Amino acid sequence: MIPHHTLTGPDDAPVLVLGNALGTTTELWREFSLPFRLLRFDHRGHGSSAPASGPCTIETLAADVVDLLDHLELRQVYYCGVSLGGMVGMWLAAHTDRISRLALVCTTAWHPDKSGWDERIGILRDFGMEPVADTIVSRWFTPAFSPAVVAHFRAELLKVDVPSYIACAEAVRDVDLRPDLVKIDVPTVVIAAAQDHATPPEYARHIADELPDSDLYIVGDAAHLAVVEKPRTISVILDGHFGVD
Numbered sequence: 001m002i003p004h005h006t007l008t009g010p011d012d013a014p015v016l017v018l019g020n021a022l023g024t025t026t027e028l029w030r031e032f033s034l035p036f037r038l039l040r041f042d043h044r045g046h047g048s049s050a051p052a053s054g055p056c057t058i059e060t061l062a063a064d065v066v067d068l069l070d071h072l073e074l075r076q077v078y079y080c081g082v083s084l085g086g087m088v089g090m091w092l093a094a095h096t097d098r099i100s101r102l103a104l105v106c107t108t109a110w111h112p113d114k115s116g117w118d119e120r121i122g123i124l125r126d127f128g129m130e131p132v133a134d135t136i137v138s139r140w141f142t143p144a145f146s147p148a149v150v151a152h153f154r155a156e157l158l159k160v161d162v163p164s165y166i167a168c169a170e171a172v173r174d175v176d177l178r179p180d181l182v183k184i185d186v187p188t189v190v191i192a193a194a195q196d197h198a199t200p201p202e203y204a205r206h207i208a209d210e211l212p213d214s215d216l217y218i219v220g221d222a223a224h225l226a227v228v229e230k231p232r233t234i235s236v237i238l239d240g241h242f243g244v245d
Helices: 058-071 084-095 115-127 130-140 147-158 162-174 178-183 201-210 231-242
Strands: 005-008 015-019 037-041 077-082 099-105 188-193 214-219
Touching: 015 058, 015 084, 037 058, 058 084, 058 162, 077 084, 077 231, 084 099, 084 162, 084 178, 099 231, 115 130, 115 162, 130 147, 178 201, 188 201, 188 231, 201 214, 214 231
Parallel strands: 015 037, 015 077, 077 099, 099 188, 188 214
Antiparallel strands: 005 037
């Protein structure tokens, strides 16, 4: 499946693929202005991408990215992913040769406690997105962050196709990329947020400790969607990482 996507920036610049968190769209990156050719895409059932036709795994979602790269005739790219997008990036870097540099933001290789995911998925199946929207968004941002931006992302969350969200949530719940980390041999930057309760900094430390070529940064005063709360800080880190060959 070829997901909905946009490709913007100088034709002669390296391509940087930006992978979104679960429940978000290409809007996640609206504050980013990086000196690359930016390839943004939407996961299944998110934004303008077609809905999922059945269960998903991280491998399924990663295959969508491979299809997209083939469609655009892009042999190798840089990749930066947040949360679910980071899981997709880890899989791609471990199992394909399409990623030359990698950035992982507020993500994890596995979830040791799956009970919260089971509860959320059960509510979604019975009642839809509205009853869980506030809980989800409260984990995305720190309490003092802009109410207008929070409201915008909540509204975007409510537009996500619920069966597709469930399929992607099950992929996140069931992921275990720990055996794959040692296979990732590309330069990687791992970024965590100090107030991220969805994927706490210790998850990022585990990833960085297992990778043979990685740097770890912890951004203060930000929660799970640190790319929205601290876009300038993260842009500097990404520019430094991807701007070096």
